[in-house]
Amino acid sequence: MKRIILTIFVLFFLIYSGTIYYHVNKPLPKGLSIEGPVHYVENVELLTDITYKNSENKRSLQHEILQTMLRDIQYAEKFIVIDMFLFNKDTNKDQAYPPLVEELTEALLRKKQERPSISIVFLTDKINTVYHSYPSEELNRLKNNGVKVIETDVRKLRDSNPLYSAFWRMFGQWVKNSGNGHLPNLLAKGAPKVTTLSYLELLNVKANHRKLLITDQAAIISSGNIHNASGYHSNVAFRVQGNIMNDLLKSEESAARLNEQINLPRITKQVERQTNIKIQLLTEGKIGKHVLEEIKNTNKQDSIWIGILYLADRKVIEELKAAAERKVQIYLMLDPNQNSFGNKKSGLPNIPVVAELRKAKAAKYIHIKWYNTGKEQYHPKIFLVDRGKENTIISGSANITRRNLYDFNLETAVKIIAQKDTKVVKETKGYFHKLWTNEGAQFTKDVDTQSKLPLFRYIIYRLQRLSWFTTY
Template sequence: MKRIILILFILFIIIYSGTIYYHLKKSLPNGMSIEGDIHQVEDVELLTDLTYKNKQNERIVEHEIVDSMIKEVQNANEFIVIDMFLFNKDTNKDQEYPRLVEKFTEVLIKKKQEMPSIDIVFLTDKINTVYGSYNSEEFNKLKDAGVKVIETDVKALRDSNPLYSGFWRMFGQWVKTGGDGHLPNLLANSAPKVTTLSYLELLNVKANHRKLVITEKSAIISSGNIHNASGYHSNIAFKVNGNIINDLLQSEESTARLNETLNLPRIKIQEESKAEVKIQILTEGKIGKHVLKEIKNTEKSDSIWIGMLYLADRKVMNEIKAAAQREVNIYLVLDPNQNSFGNKKAGLPNIPVVAELRKAQAEKYIHIKWYNTGKEQFHPKIVLIERNSENTIINGSANLTRRNLYDFNLETDIKIMASKNTKVMKDTKAYFQKLWTNDGAEFTKDVDTKSNLPLFRYIIYRLQGFLGFTTY
């Protein structure tokens, strides 16, 4: 009997290990992890959302991104494609937020009613219904109005949480989630209850994390969600036009194919070959490739500006340290990770990351500030690299984390390359300088260099990164 148990145990370990390895290294579905063609355009428009306290200690909220997305929807004539990670109105009962979801839903329905022939496709993540635990009122309204809603099936993606997902692949994925929930909704206490099986699927920790709106006239690639509880977050987006729209549409077709075959239209635009600004779409692992390459290629006279919700990837951190040793000046504006949708957090990963960077050999070239957050998050995912010849921006949905940079989540970023004298580069540098110098408000605050990082917090951060059992 003991021998049979031993054989079964060995067989289990072999199958479990093989499952982990395969789903960690398997090929991605077609159309994932792409670097698009480089397109030349006259310029790119920077869009920002900012929440801050002015000199009179008043809370100011400036919304530009969602308002611009709404305007693009209203101006569309041929098609609208939206891919949005978070799109729900769920909040904690004691909190009030802007009603972004209700407003955007109404705009889409009105557009479909005014132009019944226009194609509207809305891709999103299953997190909005906690993997089928309940129905989304907004999704139902959109479907009833004729909008195609696709909750992305991410099972075909690689597993970012392999030790857990190995068990899930073997035993859990065959059981259908959904049904009447009975557990508290930890994402928002006003939302419906959640089933056990939905929570078990949630623990795979992977998502369609993209945030963009595409029409035949323009595309907006953003760091921000259309999501009530995110309504006060600070974010950055870029509005582009030209044939990069076709690259984005092709990428979204590939995402839709995880669920069903979908053929999206294309546009025809004659691009200006002498235009000053070059733009390129990057998705999934190609974002990590380009971020690392751009930081690695910096020299002594260059500068790196980073505005980020999460900075945790070891490769990126090593390149930042190496750049500092080359005497590249690096400016980091980071979220302190102490609040998420009104709930307190432990400061992971950014607090231990900052403590580590402060101890780097060339620490004097690494300048760090916290964004002065309240109940909101500093949610951008932007890298600006200044060179004498050509500046580079990489911005979109991807944080500088393993999950976001290396083919686990679905992510979309835009890479912008242009002279420092172009409007988009001037505007982006001005944005960073405004935050850094606290021009007109208390946007940022200095890092407390006297406080010591608790050892247990650093251990948890490194352990989470090693095991993959984390959201970053």
């Protein structure tokens, strides 16, 4: 009997460990994790959403990303492709947020009514129904009015939480979710209840995390979700035109084909002439590759600016330390990770990471500030290397975390290489300078005000790093 039990245990261990290894290292579906060709363009437009406290300590907004998206939808003639991670109006009952979801939904329906022949494809993540625990009113309205809605099948992606996902793949993924939830919705107290199976699927912590809009006129690559509870978040986006739009459409087609065979439209290829601005599409793991390369290629004449929700990836952290030792000036503007959609957070991962960087060998070259958040988040994902004459910007949906940078989530970013006198570089530097120096308002504050972490939370942080069982 003992021999039988031992044999079963050994077989289970082999299958379990083999499942972990394969789904962490398996080939990615075709068309994912790409670095597109480099294109020359005349202009790239920076869009910002900035939430801050004014002189009367009241929340003020300078938001332009959604309004620009709505304008581009209005002027679209042939097609609209949207890929949006969060797209729901679920909020806590005691909180009020801007109706972003309703505004975008109405804009799409109005466009479809005005121009019935226009092709509209909307990709999103299953998180918006908490893995089919309940229906989405907005997504159903879009479907019923001729919009192609695709809830991305992320099971074909690699597993970012392998110790758990191996069990899920062996036992849980075969069970069909029937809805009719009875458990509290942890994402929003005012949202419908969810099923046990939905929570079990949620624990895989993998997503289509992209945030972008493409029309036949332009493309917007954003850090912000169209999500009511995110309505006050600070974000950045870049609006681009030209041949890179076909790279984006091809990439979105690959994401859509995780579910079904589909052909997305293309724009007419344009003749490019050499300009002072080069742009390139990066997705999934190629974002991490380029961020690391840009940090490695800095020297003491350069500076690095990062505005980010989560800074947690060990490779990037170690490269930042090494850059500081080369006397590169590093400026980090971080969310304090204290709030998420009106709910309190633990301060992970940024508080322990900041504590570590402040103790680094060359800490005097690492300058850090918290964004002065209220109940919103400082949500950008923007990286700038200032090399004097030529500057590099990488921005999009990806936080600086293992999950976002190394082929686990679906992510999209744009890389911009431009001369210092170009409008996009001046505006990006101006954005950082304004927030860093508190020009006109108290945008940022010193790290000392929010840098303490209880011991038990630090232990949790270390365990999460070891096990990969984390949301960042």
